[in-house]
């Protein structure tokens with residue numbers, strides 16, 4: 038193999054699995070360490086720089102970082118990354134002074150953002166400090182998008198939402214509520230320097246089965262229904278409720294039903310559990326509340342008696358699988374009638390752009406969604422950008438934030454006549470973590486504590502009101518333990534080949550047998566010849582240049598390195614060092630080289 | 638030394654041996670030796686060999702004398718028996734232990750000072766008795782623990798850290814052992830586990846006295862330019878004569894193992910050793926030839942390594958002395974104790 042090029046920030050970035058997995062590249066180990074040091078405000082600000090909504094995301098993020106956390110490979114459960122974010126948010130001080138401000142002197146550019154969801158809000162967050170005049174058009178009477186209208190307040194309290202949105206709006210955003218954009222043409226005619234479409238994916242899918250129209254009064258489309266609940270147009274539901282679909286929307290629908298008077302809530306799934314789209318933790322939370330999840334039932338018709346919905350008919354299914362777990366055949370085993378008073382459909386969402394005329398130079402593809410460039414977020418008409426659910430279909434908040442950052446970079450470039458396709462580079466900084474002979478500037482000792490569980494409000498209490506937040510957040514006893522579970526993957530093992538005397542000390546001490554000195558070979562061969570075979574192909578091998586004495590190479594399998602520093606402590610020559618890696622992320626108007634550095 | 642202990646992580650991919658143990662189960666306490674000391678690598682090789690042989694740790698005993706090398710039994714096999722004796726006296730303690738219980742696997746760890754200076758007599762007599770044990774000399778050419786004085790294995794012309802030159806001739810433990818009838822003589826290097834681990838396995842399986850002289854650089858006092866026991870010097874003069882492959886009793890010999898100029902030796906317990914000879918005419922069962930080969934190459938400045946000599950047919954101490962097969966602690970009292978009548982009879986023989 039060629040020696041690894043560790044000067045490319047991607048190499049060490051990838052070692053920090055959580056940061057690499059986070060769409061917005063939040064410096065997770067950095068903020069966890071700040072919490073460990075009791076520096077909650079700094080931890081919050083480090084978060085905010087990347088993900089803009091730490092209080093919101095610390096409660097409801099989809100947390101793509103957790104499944105990829107190294108800790109999940111070393112033992113079983115990842116670090117509770119998401120809920121630690123909430124700790125920083127709950128315990129921080131006043132931060133007014135620390136927040137970005139819009140300059141007095143404007144730059145003379147005007148941009149329009151459609152929708153006040155997380156995507157548009159991020160664009161505003163990034164462009165306001167650069168002197169832009171930012172106008173947000175929002176159809177609803179309140180900002181926040183689906184975070185407000187669909188994510189129930191028992192998961193995300195309104196105050197948290199209000200506060201973090203205000204941090205952006207208060208920079209002086211011209212927020213026009215209750216103002217739907219009805220025509221793209223008209224908007225274009227207003228002469229904005231750039232336009233961002235962050236209007237989301239607002240259309241919930243319907244289920245056209247016999248009886249649908251007759252029973253319309255008691256059949257609800259999930260996202261519309263949740264919105265009506267959030268805006269207090271709906272405050273009750275029947276006793277027996279069926280939720281169709283098992284995604285995250287279904288989980289919010291069933292739990293909301295329980296708070297509006299339902300007694301018997303069933304979530305109806307067509308397929309077995311391994312095919313569910315909902316996150317494991319959302320399923321867990323719903324089942325904890327006694328929601329029944331019924332598998333292998335395929336909806337057949339709505340049953341109406343006397344003009345009123347009385348139940349639903351399902352085909353009972355059975356499936357066969359191949360070795361890889363894919364369904365190879367399905368069979369209908371019979372028919373089942375399940376009585377109910379209301380049905381909520383939670384089977385998906387789509388984009389819809391009735392307000393964008395099709396002759397504005399903005400092209401739509403065969404599924405009638407706009408053609409958007411994956412790196413610039415620009416549509417086919419220069420100057421019009423898309424992000425969030427509006428760009429590539431429904432995703433989640435953290436992706437919307439990252440789209441917002443990227444689109445802001447493009448808009449800034451567009452407004453200054455630069456090529457939007459030329460993306461700014463990421464940077465990095467490495468600095469030694471060595472403090473003394475065997476002292477490091479981080480907590481390097483492995484802590485075997487199992488993952489802490491966030492306490493929840495008592496089951497007898499939580500249904501009394503719709504907006505009682507169920508999760509109570511970690512106690513101090515818990516989070517001081519949980520922070521120690523982080524392996525500090527950002528403190529990198531950095532190797533200098535010419536110093537190595539091949540004494541094997543590092544190889545012998547490594548608790549997870551990550552290191553090997555071997556004759557160089559092609560990757561496939563090397564992977565089989567290491568102290569422990571490197572079977573996780575997604576994890577990189579570090580390969581040094583030829584070592585001075587024998588010409589062999591030092592190979593490190595990054596997979597389950599604990600970042601314990603023992604290799605560096607054992608090395609007599611300092612060939613291994615532990616160095617704190619800081620990823621420098623470029624933002625609109627802020628190249629990576631001048632990016633704020635982590636303070637940890 | 639490090640402040641933190643080596644984390645005990647049990648990750649899902651950890652390999653297990655026939656006993657269901659992982660390599661971690663063969664480790665000991667955290668080493669307090671200097672970072673980069675060759676002795677730590679030998680410790681790691683012992684851990685690996687015991688793991689791969691699936692030896693039950695509680696059926697092993699570690700013995701040592703005094704020195705950095707002699708400290709190492711604290712760093713492996715924490716579940717085994719152990720005796721850290723006085724300087725140069727490990728061989729005697731091992732003899733006693735083995736006499737009382739020949740069912741344990743005995744691993745002795747010593748240094749060049751511990752063996753070739755103060756303990757030389759003990760060492761020679763253990764060899765003569767063909768005591769069934771593995772005897773490792775962690776050879777760094779100095780007294781490491783007492784800050785780097787030349788030891789009896791220091792070569793003529795080798796320089797100490799402060800510059801003085803050794804002028805006394807060295808004792809070569811391999812030549813010495815060959816000359817007094819040692820039944821398993823090997824040399825290796827702490828920096829070559831590929832060679833060392835199979836040698837340790839073979840030595841443990843050998844019935845009789847198995848000596849491995851392992852060049853083990855002292856990073857602190859003897860790893861400088863001018864030293865003949867540094868990592869660099871050893872690598873430059875390293876000359877493997879034979880590679881040993883250890884093949885457990887029931888296992889077939891694989892075809893790639895059978896290639897080349899091979900010598901197969903069947904061990905006492907049915908396992909086999911495949912000796913790959915680098916020097917084509919080398920015969921590891923010919924004591925005189927081994928002695929000649931070693932002397933000739935040594936004169937040329939080469940450090941000859943590998944399994945240099947093996948004799949599987951000589952009786953070990955128990956056979957020589959016709960002592961009981963079973964450990965003394967398992968003998969019934971009546972057998973162990975001759976009784977008054979028996980004692981009178983014995984004494985009568987001397988009257």
Ligand SMILES: Cc1cc2nc3c(=O)[nH]c(=O)nc-3n(C[C@H](O)[C@H](O)[C@H](O)COP(=O)(O)OP(=O)(O)OC[C@H]3O[C@@H](n4cnc5c(N)ncnc54)[C@H](O)[C@@H]3O)c2cc1C
Pocket residue numbers: 097098099151152153154155156157174175176177180181182183184187188216217218219235236237238239260263285286289392424425426427431432433434435437
């Ligand atoms: C039930 C449910 C639960 C969810 N739970 C989570 C969760 O726990 N975690 C998570 O990360 N994600 C969750 N999501 C997804 C997440 O909410 C969305 O991915 C995210 O809000 C999308 O952000 P956005 O900025 O693209 O658009 P949206 O949040 O959809 O905001 C778009 C805004 O644009 C406005 N708008 C639309 N058209 C116009 C127009 N023509 N003129 C003016 N304004 C307009 C809308 O009124 C809306 O306010 C959930 C989604 C649903 C449906």
Ligand SMILES: Cc1ncc(C[n+]2csc(CCOP(=O)(O)OP(=O)(O)O)c2C)c(N)n1
Pocket residue numbers: 703704705706707724747748749750751752755775777779780781782783788
């Ligand atoms: C009876 C006695 N004499 C002398 C000493 C001092 N002493 C301690 S260790 C040692 C030499 C150890 O050298 P070696 O066996 O080569 O071990 P190393 O430290 O080099 O591994 C000496 C002379 C002692 N402990 N006991």
Ligand code: SF4
Pocket residue numbers: 053054055056065066105106107108115116118522523524525526527
């Ligand atoms: S252990 Fe810490 S740094 Fe490593 S992936 Fe998990 S959260 Fe990130």
Ligand code: SF4
Pocket residue numbers: 530546547548549550551552593597598599600601602603604605
């Ligand atoms: S930090 Fe070094 S010793 Fe520790 S697990 Fe990683 S490679 Fe192994």
Ligand code: SF4
Pocket residue numbers: 536537538539540541542543544604607608609610611612613673
């Ligand atoms: S401990 Fe240092 S000198 Fe020794 S092999 Fe490892 S990197 Fe090389």
Ligand SMILES: [Mg+2]
Pocket residue numbers: 704748749750775776777778779780781788
């Ligand atoms: Mg010594």
